[in-house]
Amino acid sequence: MARRNDHSREQLQDMALLASESIISRDGIAGLSTRKVASEIGYSAGTLYQVFNNFDDLILQLNSRTLSRLQSQLKQAKQPSAIATVISYGHTYLKFAQQQPELWHLLFEHRAANPDHKPEHLLTNIDSLFDLVKQELLGLKPLATDTDVTVAAHSLWCGVHGIAVLMLKNKLLNNSQHSAQQALDCLLNNFIQGWINQGENHA
Amino acid sequence: MARRNDHSREQLQDMALLASESIISRDGIAGLSTRKVASEIGYSAGTLYQVFNNFDDLILQLNSRTLSRLQSQLKQAKQPSAIATVISYGHTYLKFAQQQPELWHLLFEHRAANPDHKPEHLLTNIDSLFDLVKQELLGLKPLATDTDVTVAAHSLWCGVHGIAVLMLKNKLLNNSQHSAQQALDCLLNNFIQGWINQGENHA
DNA sequence: AATAGTAATTGAACGGCGTTTAATTGGCAA
DNA sequence: TTGCCAATTAAACGCCGTTCAATTACTATT
Numbered sequence: 368m369a370r371r372n373d374h375s376r377e378q379l380q381d382m383a384l385l386a387s388e389s390i391i392s393r394d395g396i397a398g399l400s401t402r403k404v405a406s407e408i409g410y411s412a413g414t415l416y417q418v419f420n421n422f423d424d425l426i427l428q429l430n431s432r433t434l435s436r437l438q439s440q441l442k443q444a445k446q447p448s449a450i451a452t453v454i455s456y457g458h459t460y461l462k463f464a465q466q467q468p469e470l471w472h473l474l475f476e477h478r479a480a481n482p483d484h485k486p487e488h489l490l491t492n493i494d495s496l497f498d499l500v501k502q503e504l505l506g507l508k509p510l511a512t513d514t515d516v517t518v519a520a521h522s523l524w525c526g527v528h529g530i531a532v533l534m535l536k537n538k539l540l541n542n543s544q545h546s547a548q549q550a551l552d553c554l555l556n557n558f559i560q561g562w563i564n565q566g567e568n569h570a
Numbered sequence: 571m572a573r574r575n576d577h578s579r580e581q582l583q584d585m586a587l588l589a590s591e592s593i594i595s596r597d598g599i600a601g602l603s604t605r606k607v608a609s610e611i612g613y614s615a616g617t618l619y620q621v622f623n624n625f626d627d628l629i630l631q632l633n634s635r636t637l638s639r640l641q642s643q644l645k646q647a648k649q650p651s652a653i654a655t656v657i658s659y660g661h662t663y664l665k666f667a668q669q670q671p672e673l674w675h676l677l678f679e680h681r682a683a684n685p686d687h688k689p690e691h692l693l694t695n696i697d698s699l700f701d702l703v704k705q706e707l708l709g710l711k712p713l714a715t716d717t718d719v720t721v722a723a724h725s726l727w728c729g730v731h732g733i734a735v736l737m738l739k740n741k742l743l744n745n746s747q748h749s750a751q752q753a754l755d756c757l758l759n760n761f762i763q764g765w766i767n768q769g770e771n772h773a
Numbered sequence: 774a775a776t777a778g779t780a781a782t783t784g785a786a787c788g789g790c791g792t793t794t795a796a797t798t799g800g801c802a803a
Numbered sequence: 804t805t806g807c808c809a810a811t812t813a814a815a816c817g818c819c820g821t822t823c824a825a826t827t828a829c830t831a832t833t
Contacts, residue, residue, distance in 0.1 A: 370780060412820080521733075530725065560763070572810050
């Protein structure tokens with residue numbers, strides 16, 4: 368066979384990414400392979416290389432999609448007050464990780480063999496996630512310097528991320544979902560309290 | 571060849587684990603393979619299966635070693651005061667992750683295809699790590715319930731872990747080591763402050 | 774309408790992987 | 804010395820990502 372013109376390049380790419388997501392949620396990350404994706408969309412493995420540079424590129428584009436979804440969910444989690452918003456962000460992040468653990472975990476596997484051209488949009492998206500938190504932390508302590516707020520946002524969000532990571536590993540006690548929620552609230556409460564108090568001291 | 575009796579079972583196992591660590595720090599986690607380990611110790615791949623159930627078992631034993639090293643470093647980081655100890659633990663943990671990133675990262679890759687028999691000693695070791703933190707947090711707030719201290723220890727340590735994770739991904743700004751240190755201190759300070767303050771409120 | 778050219782698609786191949794197993798053969802006990 | 808046992812190996816199996824020559828459907832030109 369050759370040149371079937373059944374699907375445009377964009378269609379092919381979309382079908383492949385969709386199939387990949389389906390395979391991942393069915394068989395896990397380890398179950399994803401070029402051959403499986405290809406057969407699922409009715410093409411041979413080689414054809415994928417017209418749409419993706421390689422397997423890592425496919426994963427990169429998967430991650431880009433996942434990040435976009437996460438981003439939109441976070442934006443919808445905005446609340447009236449700053450404290451409520453930060454807490455809501457945390458819960459949303461944790462829920463996202465719980466509901467699509469494989470796709471979420473794929474975001475942080477370092478498969479990048481060729482770090483030639485960093486995936487700009489990915490990093491941009493991540494930065495914009497941090498910015499969401501930054502704004503709320505600034506709202507809690509308006510007199511803080513931009514550096515302080517940046518560091519605090521990174522710090523807090525890495526903490527939230529860490530809870531999600533270890534929760535998914537079942538290495539957080541046994542009854543994972545409940546204790547993860549508890550740990551998250553504990554982290555958020557203590558951090559926010561510390562953040563506000565130090566603001567009162569310094570500013 | 572057969573029955574060379576060059577090495578005992580234990581020697582073989584030790585040689586394999588040592589070679590694996592060397593390969594990982596040279597070629598990364600992705601560069602580790604049974605064939606490579608075998609050839610590095612002068613045996614064929616099949617021989618490894620007399621000492622390990624499978625590849626995951628090898629990794630499990632690698633992780634056990636890594637955890638032991640981490641544990642001993644943390645124990646040495648103990649300081650006179652509780653606050654200083656918690657901070658010192660955090661720095662030690664971050665330094666450990668920085669100095670042997672691949673082995674440390676391997677601790678948290680979920681390759682376990684067969685979750686039949688959980689690696690008990692691994693979980694035991696992890697729990698004992700949390701216990702170290704718990705003791706210090708209890709020292710900071712003696713009237714807290716055991717549940718509260720447990721949740722707080724999990725929460726704080728997951729936060730520290732999250733900073734280490736994202737630091738290693740270079741997704742924490744660009745100048746990783748410096749900003750990771752900053753973020754860690756920020757997290758520790760704010761959390762500890764929050765933990766102490768809420769103690770004064772409640773107890 | 775016929776033809777030539779282009780490019781999409783494929784199947785086979787390559788080297789690598791974890792794992793299994795029949796065959797081999799050193800070491801040990803009788 | 805013989806015979807058994809078990810450690811070791813090479814080959815094979817079915818996967819994997821990736822490449823590439825060959826095929827052939829489409830397109831533009833005549």
